[in-house]
Amino acid sequence: MPIPSNAPKPKRQTAKKLAFEQIQKWIVEGVLMPGEKLNDDALAKALGVSRTPVREALQLLEMQGFVEMSPGKETRISQIEKKMSSKSIRRWRLSSPPLPNWQWKIFNRLI
Numbered sequence: 001m002p003i004p005s006n007a008p009k010p011k012r013q014t015a016k017k018l019a020f021e022q023i024q025k026w027i028v029e030g031v032l033m034p035g036e037k038l039n040d041d042a043l044a045k046a047l048g049v050s051r052t053p054v055r056e057a058l059q060l061l062e063m064q065g066f067v068e069m070s071p072g073k074e075t076r077i078s079q080i081e082k083k084m085s086s087k088s089i090r091r092w093r094l095s096s097p098p099l100p101n102w103q104w105k106i107f108n109r110l111i
Contacts, residue, residue: 023043
């Protein structure tokens with residue numbers, strides 16, 4: 001059986017990176033709204049991963065200002081504030097694939 005030598009290799013992605021990118025995308029697209037409480041069990045089931053990579057992703061999102069965590073209590077989507085959002089948007093744009101213009105228009109209306 002001939003195997004093509006130029007066949008693209010599938011990209012491997014860690015569960016943490018998958019969770020981080022998807023949750024971040026849901027926040028930016030407005031699927032998860034500011035002030036909304038997050039349930040790591042529900043997120044893990046929706047993403048098909050365990051709770052550990054979800055919790056790690058939420059910690060990274062907290063460092064970027066997308067979520068607010070109260071250990072042992074709750075995790076919520078951060079309220080959007082103009083001074084916080086421009087810094088977070090810049091950081092997000094550098095770390096994520098580009099969004100189509102129509103999605104940025106929706107996000108900018110939220111700010």
